[in-house]
Amino acid sequence: MNKENKEKITPKEARQMFRDGLVATTSNWALGYAQANLAILPREDAYDFLLFCFRNPKPCPILEVTEVGSPEPFTVAPGADLRTDLAGYRIFKNGECIEETQDITGWWRDDLVAFLIGCSFSFEEALINAGVPVRHIEKGKDCPIYKTEVDCIPAGRFSGPLVVSMRPVPSQLVSRAVTVTARFPSVHGSPAHIGNPEGLGIRDLSSPDWGDPPDINPGEVPMFWACGVTPQAVALNSKPELMITHVPANMFITDVWNESLAAL
Amino acid sequence: MNKENKEKITPKEARQMFRDGLVATTSNWALGYAQANLAILPREDAYDFLLFCFRNPKPCPILEVTEVGSPEPFTVAPGADLRTDLAGYRIFKNGECIEETQDITGWWRDDLVAFLIGCSFSFEEALINAGVPVRHIEKGKDCPIYKTEVDCIPAGRFSGPLVVSMRPVPSQLVSRAVTVTARFPSVHGSPAHIGNPEGLGIRDLSSPDWGDPPDINPGEVPMFWACGVTPQAVALNSKPELMITHVPANMFITDVWNESLAAL
Numbered sequence: 209m210n211k212e213n214k215e216k217i218t219p220k221e222a223r224q225m226f227r228d229g230l231v232a233t234t235s236n237w238a239l240g241y242a243q244a245n246l247a248i249l250p251r252e253d254a255y256d257f258l259l260f261c262f263r264n265p266k267p268c269p270i271l272e273v274t275e276v277g278s279p280e281p282f283t284v285a286p287g288a289d290l291r292t293d294l295a296g297y298r299i300f301k302n303g304e305c306i307e308e309t310q311d312i313t314g315w316w317r318d319d320l321v322a323f324l325i326g327c328s329f330s331f332e333e334a335l336i337n338a339g340v341p342v343r344h345i346e347k348g349k350d351c352p353i354y355k356t357e358v359d360c361i362p363a364g365r366f367s368g369p370l371v372v373s374m375r376p377v378p379s380q381l382v383s384r385a386v387t388v389t390a391r392f393p394s395v396h397g398s399p400a401h402i403g404n405p406e407g408l409g410i411r412d413l414s415s416p417d418w419g420d421p422p423d424i425n426p427g428e429v430p431m432f433w434a435c436g437v438t439p440q441a442v443a444l445n446s447k448p449e450l451m452i453t454h455v456p457a458n459m460f461i462t463d464v465w466n467e468s469l470a471a472l
Numbered sequence: 473m474n475k476e477n478k479e480k481i482t483p484k485e486a487r488q489m490f491r492d493g494l495v496a497t498t499s500n501w502a503l504g505y506a507q508a509n510l511a512i513l514p515r516e517d518a519y520d521f522l523l524f525c526f527r528n529p530k531p532c533p534i535l536e537v538t539e540v541g542s543p544e545p546f547t548v549a550p551g552a553d554l555r556t557d558l559a560g561y562r563i564f565k566n567g568e569c570i571e572e573t574q575d576i577t578g579w580w581r582d583d584l585v586a587f588l589i590g591c592s593f594s595f596e597e598a599l600i601n602a603g604v605p606v607r608h609i610e611k612g613k614d615c616p617i618y619k620t621e622v623d624c625i626p627a628g629r630f631s632g633p634l635v636v637s638m639r640p641v642p643s644q645l646v647s648r649a650v651t652v653t654a655r656f657p658s659v660h661g662s663p664a665h666i667g668n669p670e671g672l673g674i675r676d677l678s679s680p681d682w683g684d685p686p687d688i689n690p691g692e693v694p695m696f697w698a699c700g701v702t703p704q705a706v707a708l709n710s711k712p713e714l715m716i717t718h719v720p721a722n723m724f725i726t727d728v729w730n731e732s733l734a735a736l
């Protein structure tokens with residue numbers, strides 16, 4: 209088993225490689241399986257965060273919440289250990305990143321709760337399978353991401369703006385891109401906004417807040433999906449005493465087939 | 473305005489009537505608007521209850537969670553007061569019902585959180601509109617409800633069995649009944665189980681745990697939807713210090729159109 213078969217290895221094999229010390233981004237690893245964003249918070253902040261995610265399901269679709277003090281995601285990856293099975297972690301104290309590490313066993317505490325949040329990789333696979341082109345993948349670039357002027361619904365100490373990713377889609381495929389992604393509410397679901405970037409307060413599509421500037425062809429419509437950057441940004445904004453996240457693009461690989469996430 | 477126009481009055485008018493002291497069950501009130509189950513718990517128990525609902529979305533589809541200490545459901549009924557706007561409440565101390573009342577203002581505390589949970593009235597309207605007969609309504613009876621031998625996924629202090637309601641459906645309409653209700657995940661969604669009552673541990677359909685025995689015609693298939701009795705039963709099972717619920721069939725009437733609850 210080596211990195212060259214990354215598309216075909218199982219999620220369990222991938223997690224073992226990261227546990228053994230491999231550092232790599234997880235795009236195109238274990239194709240067909242859902243990957244997840246990670247946010248770890250103390251129990252004290254977990255209720256407000258869970259409620260924030262419930263109130264804002266498009267940016268914050270939760271795949272799993274661990275029991276207090278347990279690092280095992282017992283439904284999406286039984287037996288996995290969220291302290292070791294990702295390639296990289298960031299430690300935030302009072303909203304400031306103080307360390308990047310490959311193992312958070314030393315940081316783990318009995319009062320921590322881990323949230324796994326759906327990732328756009330899953331719905332991009334669905335778009336491609338349905339014949340909807342995903343431009344930034346075609347071009348080998350990072351997806352453009354924008355902070356909007358639309359506020360999420362606040363919950364307790366958590367509040368902040370919606371963050372969106374943008375994919376330009378030929379106008380005759382816009383409906384298909386909606387229906388294909390609407391089947392997957394647990395990985396951001398259907399777009400939050402279609403066309404009219406000004407409606408989100410985005411004045412210049414060519415200057416994203418994160419990622420690469422987009423390549424938009426004539427006749428293509430910008431489609432905006434709620435982005436998993438939202439919950440992390442909102443949580444950090446409130447400066448929790450401790451928060452641990454994955455390093456961007458170093459996702460947690462679950463045992464769940466993307467297709468099994470289709471709405472019941 | 474009087475009870476005779478109950479189908480056509482607005483949710484706000486209905487709530488005012490209950491606030492003014494009217495006692496009535498809410499079936500067929502304010503047709504087209506979603507009604508909700510109510511569960512009020514102290515903040516201390518709210519995280520485990522919210523997580524239980526998230527992990528068991530079919531029996532526990534949450535429509536709204538109020539801010540700690542606030543009796544206003546600010547998204548589904550802005551301006552309403554959950555302490556007065558239902559026709560009847562039950563007060564449970566340590567799992568035991570100690571009082572039934574029409575006003576819980578005297579019981580309200582700064583640490584209480586109110587959960588509004590989707591109700592089968594909404595999907596029954598969708599079934600009828602789609603031409604799927606709903607037998608117990610046709611017969612003027614109460615829907616049969618069964619405790620199953622299937623366990624919900626536990627969360628913290630909350631655990632217990634799935635409770636289901638049953639509607640017999642002609643076999644050629646079973647698919648339609650699935651697709652119609654699948655559009656409404658926030659009011660229990662598609663059935664949890666279809667046919668084969670033994671698979672749920674139900675040995676005798678004619679002896680429901682609650683409601684009236686069903687009338688099943690030859691060739692009809694029993695369809696089981698997850699039931700809002702589940703979260704109340706599970707919560708009471710854990711004997712919370714204080715829990716307040718609605719009186720059965722005295723639901724909270726929201727300002728939300730049933731149709732607007734269709735999955736995005």
